[in-house]
Amino acid sequence: MNPEFQKEQKRVDRVMQEVTGQLRRLEADTSRQKDDVVNIRRHFWDENKISLDSFDDFLETIIGLRQEAQALSVSETTHRQSTKKLAELRSMQRTPYFGRIDFQEEDELEKEEVYIGISTLTDSTGDEFLVYDWRAPVSSVYYDHQPGPASYSTPGGEVRGHLEKKWQYLIRSGVLESMFDTSLTIGDEILQQVLGKSADKKMHSIVATIQQEQNRIIRHDRTRLLIVQGAAGSGKTSAALQRIAYLLYKYRDQLNADQIILFSPNAMFSSYVSNVLPELGEENMHQVTFQEYLNHRLSAQFELENPYGQLEYVLTKMDDPAYAARVAGIGFKASVQFFEAIKSYRRTLEESGMIFKRIRFAGHPIASAEAIEARFYSRDTTLRFHNRLEGLKDWLLKELDEFEKQEWEEPWVEEEMELLSNDSYQKAHAYLAAKKGFKGKAVSDYEMEPEELARLVVRQKLKPLRKKIKAYRFVDVKALYRQLFAGFLEDNQAELPAEWEAICRQTLDKLSEEELFYEDATPFLLLKELILGFQTNTAIRHIVIDEAQDYSPFQFEFLKRLFPSARMTVLGDFNQAIFAHAGEFNDFDVLTNLYGTDQTETIRLAQSYRATKPIIEFTRRLVPEGNAIVPFERQGEKPVLTEVADHAELHRCIMERVAELRGKFGTIAIICKSASEAAHAHEALSGIEGLKRMKTGSAEYEQGVIVIPSYLAKGIEFDAVILYDASEQMYGQESLRRLFYTACTRAMHELQLFSVGKPSPFLEEALQEGLVRVEA
């Protein structure tokens, strides 16, 4: 063993010893802190006898409670911090560090050897830094510079110096397996090794091999909106997760994981990425899907279609007579034009056109729709729209008060009183007694007057109506949305799709069934919020939107308003824009309007890491301007295309191929175009042992051999991909190019395409250039 290597192993031993020692001490402390927290919680109320006898007693009680609550909060925070440190130390036990820079600061006589790992580690005196956190300012030199002049930013200003050498280490469970002087080696051995590994059930952090461009994303701080456009496999998701870890470190005094939301495409993806932050010793952020939010807001009113339901329709129901109109409708309803039309519609409602629901109680009118409308438009029109509605609400509540008084004497009240159960009667008695100031035993002295009970009965009966008025349910948003398709847009919109009439019919029919197409959900919600006021969440400080090409500008506008205090990181790839509305957009330029050019920065990632060089050379031929995508130098087999005569032969060939691939790989995905094709394939290939099918509801992606619809595989990767049927029959339309590309780019090490009959025209160029091996 060379002496340099031996010296480094000795250092690893020393650091490991330190980690183990600190871990032991912290484990003991943490368990004590946990007992403290449990103890304080258990005895919280014993320690504080509540006494309200005199003002002094009351004050003492309050002070006692406050002190105890403070003690609890301190213990909880200490315990939380220790648990986090424990997680970090446990990770460091596996890999204490992964890199080193030899950096000489300007004006310093000696160079410093800075070791970099997932967390900072000092010796027991606290004086010597054994390991620096990868997010520390000095660590950026490791990611950003080659040997030579280098600098890094600190809160106190720029630190300049000279980077002499840069090292990478591969340490596993305390054993130094290899080390590379990356200033000398050509290519990136460790990155090669990492990328050559098998796919995992969960995504891993890329902390040891973050590339310079990715580091820009991670440490970006300048603007409110960061847009990342990057090729498939360029590390967008990886960089986004590292960025969250970075933000949690940099702003550790002000920001915690609860204040960050990651918008994921589906539950399976959420589970796939859920490992990365804990691996870095951080707590996970919230993960949600946009659909979950829509459901939360709209499911009480409508049966809501899910986005994959929409996609499945678009991919499989081409024969439906309503198909062309639906697809045109999806495009229009996601357009900026429609967005602007809704905003201007809302402005016209200031003058006329509002639709209200009458307010009635048991068949008795309280306010007719006409009266409400008349009142609304008789108000001062200089007031803000929402204030006018608020005034209307207050007026209606007063009308209800008047009505309530009239009801006291009505015969139904008496009947209702007689029919009260014993329990309800007792409750009414207790309630009224308390209101009159009767306490404890004195409650039984209270004699309830029949008039009082009558008033209470009427109030209770009108409670739901009062609630409805307070929630502005007298505004008929559904009818207002309907109005857009029942003439408003036709009269006011210059350009409408040719299928407009059919689009209107479809939309209106669906609404009348109390159902909502996915493409209508966000516009409906936008209209509702524009009329009734926006619901906001100011606690969230950062939102990260992955697979952002799947969102319409509408949805972005929405998220901006929903999270007014948040910064936004948006990551996507328009070559993978597979939703039908996506035809409208090819880049994120329209998002610049969200916060303005000064507050927007765009970073592009061209290098793709996921797949071998031959796979990337092939996939980039599938999309326009694919030449801009740069493959990483990792060797492998060329993709293979096998043309078969029919489905029987297809299934036979796939089964044979799976048997061969199984020997080499842990995760093999048979990717189908749609869920219905996946269902057929799963049945036909049931001879494959342990074959599993992934569906929209699947919560976790499974290893082994799986059948999966293309759109669900998005964002995820597999060792080997078998494209079930890449024929012209299945992928003949230009609109499916992006879906086809998305499916092919899921492969890491091997890609096999089958085609029943003539292959898709998307393959023509790649075939001509010999980028695919054709098998007979």
Ligand SMILES: Nc1ncnc2c1ncn2[C@@H]1O[C@H](COP(=O)(O)OP(=O)(O)OP(=O)(O)O)[C@@H](O)[C@H]1O
């Ligand atoms: N710097 C890196 N070091 C090691 N691995 C990396 C690096 N960057 C990316 N990778 C790997 O490349 C693969 C693709 O990364 P990721 O899924 O983040 O890309 P993406 O741009 O989100 O892809 P897609 O758009 O296709 O979903 C992952 O296996 C990831 O671990």
